Amino acid sequence: MSDAHLQLIGEQIADLQAHFVRHEGFRRLEEDFRLLRHRREADIKAGRSREVRGIAVIGASGSGKTTAVDRLLRNAASVVKADPDHRAIISLRVPSPATVKYVGQTILRGLGYPVNGRRESWYVWNLVRYQLKERQTLFLHLDEAQDLAAKGTERERQSVVNLLKSLMQDPDWPICLVLSGTGELADILNFDPQLGRRFQPIRFEPISELADLAKVRDLLSAYIGKTVLAVDPDIESDAFGTRLVHAAANEFGLVIEIAIAAIEVALLRRATTLTVADFAGAFRRRAGCIDGLNPFVAENFRRIDPRELLAEEDRIR
Ligand SMILES: Nc1ncnc2c1ncn2[C@@H]1O[C@H](COP(=O)(O)OP(=O)(O)OP(=O)(O)O)[C@@H](O)[C@H]1O
Ligand SMILES: [Mg+2]
The missing domain is CATH 1.10.8 (Helicase, Ruva Protein; domain 3)
Structure with a gap:
């Protein structure tokens, strides 16, 4: 087959792969997200600060979670203020191992902030909070969020969950979390009712x-x-x-x-x-x-x- 023909096929397939289908789960996700955004923006405008809620997108592998949240955040990025110093939305994959320090460093990197690996975790997380406010971040998306429970001790896992919870409750600058992951994410949310009740679950059903x-x-x-x-x-x-x-x-x-x-x-x-x-x-x-x-x-x-x-x-x- 000629190279020109292969190129044509390659282009057609790439176009098909780039096509996005708006399905029921996506519509719900979009609506919940817009609601959170408007609430947060109204609070900021009124100078109010109160704890925020988050969204948990839960579905099996291949259900379309990453694709849907990527599309949502890409659409949203064009609406939210576009000051180059601001990072209104950050999207990351939970690192492995999902230790307190490593999750914190990954968020800092997502904020475009260079991190020194030798820093203690309390220092890293203070910096995370400071930078999230500084960059006026409204949303933090963590993909593969089930990995927050994948490894490490029970105590380590609870510490990560507590830190995420504290981001949503930060009296100064609360962050709306968007978590996406497989069924084990639902287990994490169920395991910690305080965390669970702060999330609106959206299930991508089979x-x-x-x-x-x-x-x-x-x-x-x-x-x-x-x-x-x-x-x-x-x-x-x-x-x-x-x-x-x-x-x-x-x-x-x-x-x-x-x-x-x-x-x-x-x-x-x-x-x-x-x-x-x-x-x-x-x-x-x-x-x-x-x-x-x-x-x-x-x-x-x-x-x-x-x-x-x-x-x-x-x-x-
Ligand atoms: N709404 C959509 N429109 C078009 N293609 C989609 C859509 N949702 C998913 N896909 C396609 O389905 C495949 C799987 O989607 P995706 O990787 O988002 O699933 P996932 O739920 O994140 O899976 P995993 O848990 O393994 O990460 C991808 O190739 C993606 O392009
Ligand atoms: Mg995925």
Whole structure:
């Protein structure tokens, strides 16, 4: 295949990957976020300072948490004041190990503040508070927030949680936290009721094979509609939809990932029509598995565990 052709396919796939679907969970997230922002801005304007609330986005791996929060914060960044010295929103991934000191240093780095690794943790956190106020930070997003509970002793974990709680309660400059993570994040919030009640949970629920097939079909048509490909009628069947949902481990984001991968397979074979075989090919390529373990091929696809097959470092868990 010529380089020009590959470039064309590469560009089309990149465009598909850049497309964002506004789903129900995202709409709720956006609304809750806007409400928090307006409340905080009103408090600042009135010179009031009181403790704030946060949002916890909870969903399985591949449900679309990172993508949704990234989109939300990117949209919000254009609305919030754009003074170059200010960092109204900071978004970070919880570092590993999530110790008090390391979490603090990561936040400082996110604030664009150089940190000396030898500093004590109390010093780092004082600096965090000072810098958050100095940069007029309103929101702090921590992705993979379940990792706050991943390692370390119970006491260390509680200290990190207490520090995060104290950021929201800071009498001088409280920070709204946005946490996103898998189910274990819900455990952290449940474990500490004081923390839990300060968060509005938004769950990115799994897709149901029974209730959501029509939505999955619409999603698929929307993506295929952005290409030149025609659709094989088999792809519109419920039987195929069920296999797709199963192959995607019932996760919204993974349905999209597999659909784009199948479109790529079809474009690479210079097809004019997208077929079930393209989905099988995409899954084969991604999981490197035999047909007996391919949900688009295997007779008894329900006994296949797609999470195990698609597992990549840091992705499906
Ligand atoms: N709303 C969306 N529109 C378009 N694509 C999406 C959307 N949500 C998720 N995706 C796609 O789904 C895939 C998985 O999404 P994402 O990485 O956000 O999931 P996650 O919930 O953060 O998973 P993990 O817990 O493993 O980090 C990505 O390839 C992403 O591009
Ligand atoms: Mg993620």
